[in-house]
Amino acid sequence: MTSAHAGGEPAYYAPGQVPAHLQVRSIEVSPATVVEWIKPEPVSELERRCMEQLLAGEYEIYHEKLVNFLAETREVFTRSGVTSMLRSGDCIVAIYTANGDLVNASAGTYLHCVTATLPVKYVLHKFFTDPSVGIREGDIWYANEASYGGIHNPDQMAFMPIFHDGELIAWSAALAHQPETGATEPGGMPQSARTRYDEGLKITPMRIGQDYQIRADILEMLVNQMGRAPRMQAVDTRARATGADRLRIRIQELAAERGNEFVRGLLRRHVVEAEEASRRRISRWNDGTYRANVFIDTIGREPALVRGSLSATKRGSDIIMDYTGTSPENDSAYNCFPHIVAAHTAVYIYAFAFQDLPVSNGSLAAFTWTVPHGSVFNAQPDAAISNSPLLNSLALSLAPLVLSRMMFASVDHDQVAAPISNVGAGMVFAGPNQYDVPVAEMEASTMNTEGHGARFDCDGVDAYGFPWGHAGRSMDTEDSETEYQYMRLYFGLRTDSGGFGMNQGGLATESAVCPRHVPIMFFQKIGKNSLIPVSVGLFGGYPSASLPGIWIHDTNLWEKLTRGDTDIPANTLQLATDRAIEGTYTFEHANQMTRVAKNGDVIVQLAGGGGGYGDVLKRDAALVEKDVVAGRVSRWTAENVYAVRFIEDSTAVDEDATASARAATRAERLAHGRPYAEFVAAWQERRPAEAALTYFGSWPDGVVTTPIVRI
Numbered sequence: 001m002t003s004a005h006a007g008g009e010p011a012y013y014a015p016g017q018v019p020a021h022l023q024v025r026s027i028e029v030s031p032a033t034v035v036e037w038i039k040p041e042p043v044s045e046l047e048r049r050c051m052e053q054l055l056a057g058e059y060e061i062y063h064e065k066l067v068n069f070l071a072e073t074r075e076v077f078t079r080s081g082v083t084s085m086l087r088s089g090d091c092i093v094a095i096y097t098a099n100g101d102l103v104n105a106s107a108g109t110y111l112h113c114v115t116a117t118l119p120v121k122y123v124l125h126k127f128f129t130d131p132s133v134g135i136r137e138g139d140i141w142y143a144n145e146a147s148y149g150g151i152h153n154p155d156q157m158a159f160m161p162i163f164h165d166g167e168l169i170a171w172s173a174a175l176a177h178q179p180e181t182g183a184t185e186p187g188g189m190p191q192s193a194r195t196r197y198d199e200g201l202k203i204t205p206m207r208i209g210q211d212y213q214i215r216a217d218i219l220e221m222l223v224n225q226m227g228r229a230p231r232m233q234a235v236d237t238r239a240r241a242t243g244a245d246r247l248r249i250r251i252q253e254l255a256a257e258r259g260n261e262f263v264r265g266l267l268r269r270h271v272v273e274a275e276e277a278s279r280r281r282i283s284r285w286n287d288g289t290y291r292a293n294v295f296i297d298t299i300g301r302e303p304a305l306v307r308g309s310l311s312a313t314k315r316g317s318d319i320i321m322d323y324t325g326t327s328p329e330n331d332s333a334y335n336c337f338p339h340i341v342a343a344h345t346a347v348y349i350y351a352f353a354f355q356d357l358p359v360s361n362g363s364l365a366a367f368t369w370t371v372p373h374g375s376v377f378n379a380q381p382d383a384a385i386s387n388s389p390l391l392n393s394l395a396l397s398l399a400p401l402v403l404s405r406m407m408f409a410s411v412d413h414d415q416v417a418a419p420i421s422n423v424g425a426g427m428v429f430a431g432p433n434q435y436d437v438p439v440a441e442m443e444a445s446t447m448n449t450e451g452h453g454a455r456f457d458c459d460g461v462d463a464y465g466f467p468w469g470h471a472g473r474s475m476d477t478e479d480s481e482t483e484y485q486y487m488r489l490y491f492g493l494r495t496d497s498g499g500f501g502m503n504q505g506g507l508a509t510e511s512a513v514c515p516r517h518v519p520i521m522f523f524q525k526i527g528k529n530s531l532i533p534v535s536v537g538l539f540g541g542y543p544s545a546s547l548p549g550i551w552i553h554d555t556n557l558w559e560k561l562t563r564g565d566t567d568i569p570a571n572t573l574q575l576a577t578d579r580a581i582e583g584t585y586t587f588e589h590a591n592q593m594t595r596v597a598k599n600g601d602v603i604v605q606l607a608g609g610g611g612g613y614g615d616v617l618k619r620d621a622a623l624v625e626k627d628v629v630a631g632r633v634s635r636w637t638a639e640n641v642y643a644v645r646f647i648e649d650s651t652a653v654d655e656d657a658t659a660s661a662r663a664a665t666r667a668e669r670l671a672h673g674r675p676y677a678e679f680v681a682a683w684q685e686r687r688p689a690e691a692a693l694t695y696f697g698s699w700p701d702g703v704v705t706t707p708i709v710r711i
Helices: 034-038 045-052 058-080 111-115 117-127 216-224 230-258 260-283 338-351 393-407 477-483 557-563 572-578 621-630 635-640 655-672 676-684
Strands: 091-097 102-107 140-143 155-164 167-177 206-210 288-298 303-315 318-322 367-370 426-432 438-443 486-493 509-515 520-526 549-553 584-588 592-598 602-606
Touching: 034 117, 034 338, 045 260, 058 091, 058 102, 058 167, 058 230, 058 260, 091 111, 091 230, 091 260, 102 111, 102 260, 111 117, 111 155, 111 338, 117 140, 117 155, 140 230, 155 230, 167 230, 167 260, 206 216, 206 230, 216 230, 230 260, 230 438, 288 393, 303 393, 338 367, 338 393, 426 602, 477 486, 509 572, 520 602, 549 572, 549 592, 572 602, 621 635
Parallel strands: 318 367
Antiparallel strands: 091 102, 091 167, 140 155, 140 206, 155 167, 288 303, 303 318, 426 438, 426 520, 486 509, 509 602, 520 592, 549 584, 549 602
16 A cells, blocks of 8 residues: 655555555566566456456547557657657657556657566566655656666666556656767767677666656766767756656546546556457467578678577467577677567567557567577677667568568468668767767668568568668758758669569668768768678568668868869769769778768768568569669669560560560579479588688587677
8 A cells, every 4th residue: 555645745665565556577687587577467456457447438549548648748759859869760658557567659669668668667676665765756767778678878768657646557758769878989889899888878777856857966967978969968868757757747637537547447458458469460370480590790890790590489379489599699789688689579560460559568478588598689797788779680680581471371461571671870970060069969861761671562662761660760951961060962762772572672772971061070880781681581582782881081072062063973873983072982891980080071871671572583574664764773683683674775675585584594593403402411511701700609500609708
């Protein structure tokens, strides 16, 4: 039972007296075990009784009301902050039951719908009955620490307990990516990090405010950690608290209107409905085991082959997601913990298979996560994890590969699609801008305009958005150039970037930015696919395009623009081949370590398209012709990949010649065919170069060969 102090301040719960409806399953909290809190807590008798009191139609009506609360809150949150990542959609606002289960969310990035549950449950588990801490009305809590349930340092969240009439009835949260953490490099995702101690600010769940006010001393401490971008930390900390508080107000208003038991019943009903609906849906998919392997080609500071493996076993309404076979952890920032893998997998699950269900952790109750210790997906607690989202482009591609196969011969066939790109590289930049204001930001326009995977029935969407957050969008170019110290030279769709197939993956974008109005600008590029694309095709479709890193320094760009030269490049192919801009051209991996760019240098940003679907020879030649005319596909690709032939000196398809070329290609394929056992025997003799296997583990099983020791 709770009581209220004079003035209405609720007391903390005494040790040993936590009501059943507020209990959280006890676990030995560690980075490897908090994944267990993703599953919903058991329904208490109080919650069951409250659900039974809901009248017919009330759940549906008030579900929509909660959705409106969330939409309003996200708008307030977005308008209150300053970071470009918040404004472009890398954020969530969410509502939780009193014992921390996710009810629903308005999500730019579904990742945090999963992980923001975990710090809430940790606070309940650890501090609720601690008389030195407690949980009181008006508290503002804050966290970003991955080992307590976060993703990586840049993702900071504010969360608040929601009390009414002295009772804890819910929680609210607001979270956004912030591209600065005070790490060893600007941007919060340091490529050189080897341990957690290189990654900057790591906030375990802590109270930063009380009586609905952020404490000035704690805010000062947080800002002090962000010398590269102090304004961002000060403003966006308040923005997160503002978002969580707006949602708190709306839930309290609902409780005042309908009562605490109504709110408890409504919120728990969301979690129960999500679980029951997701299990019904899974039950109609085909039982069996479905496997996939994908790769990235870097650990940040150097090229390296890293494998992600997934074996998904579906029986009835349960799915075991087993990541055995994934490469061992390494001493870079390309590591993570099991709940981070689950969260990335949920990005696909929420947006596709369960796109019409509440964004609740009830939807994930059917999933069991098996993540082997010592792998990059289940690293030691002292591992660096700040680039875990880039590593988890593996998980983002594995999920659609296995679940599309699982759904293929079911009534949910319309959800079958190849993986989204997950190939882009963002540019982190830092230094005083043209107004002499220190900034540390991410230029993520190409990452927010990657290509969608091809569907079973149509091509993927061009420049659809951000693979980690499907509502993400590119920042307005004029706004960016006004606020930051660069000019954009070009920005458009990238030819041949989508995976080829019967249906083609959506195209991605390409861009080039040039430091302007300042003598120098620090920058780095964070990516994962220069040699091997992670966004592979489905059922014979091609993977997306990979991407090089290109940097031109000591240029004559401003002179050319001042003269009005007509040979200014409009895309990366022109830039790299015509060399109309003088300067030193550097071609390297898409991951570019922190360096100094001068005024007028050209920094190329590329993204990859979505994976293709089906055999390229089954693509309608008329569609290939249309793509060539529009510049979406090069003539070379049309002729050499799609085996399309054109009438001489035109882009019109020669149908007879195309039929002959495709017949010859099929015959050539048959000539290369061999019995399966013979193929496997020959394939197993193949081996990547030793330099690529430095961090892979033993070949081909990927077992750790050199233990990691961090100091």
